[in-house]
């Protein structure tokens with residue numbers, strides 16, 4: 001075998017997955033068709049649990065240093081402003097950071113860990129058998145083949161891996177087209193210098209502005225024809241009462257749509273898919289990166305455990321059963337947003353927006369929507385041990401005092417191992433999980449308002465089991481350890 005896992009695609013999802021697999025003790029190789037990162041950014045922000053997940057690996061500080069602004073309180077639903085600052089305890093955090101910087105920082109993490117990334121390597125086909133996966137790749141030296149135990153397609157919406165694995169991608173076709181340009185303006189003009197401009201210009205820094213024009217999807221569009229500046233200019237004129245914008249140049253021109261699709265299965269034998277390879281949708285509200293990164297954090301430790309040999313048989317399948325419903329939720333709210341702001345929006349849609357706008361200023365609808373959009377209320381099914389209200393939820397961020405000093409939930413998860421957090425105050429669980437000590441750290445700690453007497457936290461930061469009883473042996477703990485961390489030694 002050339003690697004334990006071949007990851008196809010060094011976008012954000014592939015890079016996080018590679019780091020997580022490395023932390024889990026597996027040897028991944030990442031194959032990326034581009035010779036070098038483009039330096040261009042689809043996403044301009046990172047919002048939701050992916051931000052918290054980076055903190056739980058000790059990487060968030062790097063992102064905060066590069067972020068233009070942290071915007072924890074403002075979001076929108078189909079451009080209807082949402083004020084998250086009204087809500088206590090929501091836990092929504094975000095960073096205004098361009099995707100190119102996000103990818104640079106994830107590449108840096110992978111480099112520090114020593115993950116092998118082969119650039120200029122395009123995967124063209126893939127075949128699996130009982131023992132592994134053979135990947136056909138076209139690299140700088142020409143065609144070749146790689147063999148690995150598993151392959152994961154993180155190769156974006158047009159995923160070759162998904163198609164080669166025969167995974168269906170059902171969904172709905174586009175109804176509108178968005179033409180995007182990252183442009184400069186003539187003579188260092190700013191939007192304030194241009195009277196009556198009806199198209200929004202988002203400042204990107206270094207004199208660049210992002211302009212996006214939405215129109216009904218043209219029946220005769222050739223999607224393979226490269227987008228040109230003339231095409232963008234014509235769309236701007238149509239949207240801007242026949243007037244031009246004084247554009248002097250563009251570093252990126254692209255088209256995208258409201259088409260939304262989701263893979264029917266995230267796993268086919270030894271082949272898995274994650275990120276845009278598994279789900280595409282309108283990038284309304286910016287849920288794409290968040291969802292892809294959370295796929296990677298969910299899959300990394302499970303696939304790592306499978307490669308290491310200690311994973312219970314159902315663990316890898318729980319990647320699909322946990323993440324597919326989360327992808328469905330993203331399609332749900334982005335389709336709704338597309339309906340509310342699409343190019344075909346007429347007086348009926350305008351009326352609906354007018355009714356919805358004030359409703360979304362009330363706390364409970366606001367909380368419901370933000371939980372949905374940023375996966376803040378995700379609850380995975382933790383099976384028979386699922387008795388405590390925290391089971392399956394994102395583990396609470398706690399300030400902890402241990403015999404060796406002050407720490408936090410986030411810091412305890414830096415090594416990407418399981419954590420049994422004993423908050424009984426008596427160290428009652430000191431001897432628990434002894435059979436799992438190569439996979440689970442047991443930490444006794446005090447915290448001001450413990451949310452439970454003990455918590456078993458998975459490497460991806462979700463609670464596998466919790467109890468309010470401070471007795472040992474703790475009911476259901478051994479069972480939960482076996483479900484999520486395999487047989488004891």
Ligand SMILES: Cc1cc2nc3c(=O)[nH]c(=O)nc-3n(C[C@H](O)[C@H](O)[C@H](O)COP(=O)(O)OP(=O)(O)OC[C@H]3O[C@@H](n4cnc5c(N)ncnc54)[C@H](O)[C@@H]3O)c2cc1C
Nearest residue numbers: 009011012013033042043044123156275276283286288289
């Ligand atoms: C205009 C726009 C704005 C957006 N804004 C936001 C936002 O604000 N917030 C947000 O969260 N999301 C946003 N998104 C969505 C976000 O950009 C994507 O969800 C994200 O890039 C998905 O990451 P990924 O790693 O799964 O896939 P990708 O970023 O598509 O990466 C796939 C990688 O695989 C490589 N690859 C493909 N095929 C092969 C092959 N055969 N062999 C080898 N390598 C291959 C590609 O070169 C690429 O590097 C936006 C999207 C668009 C279009």
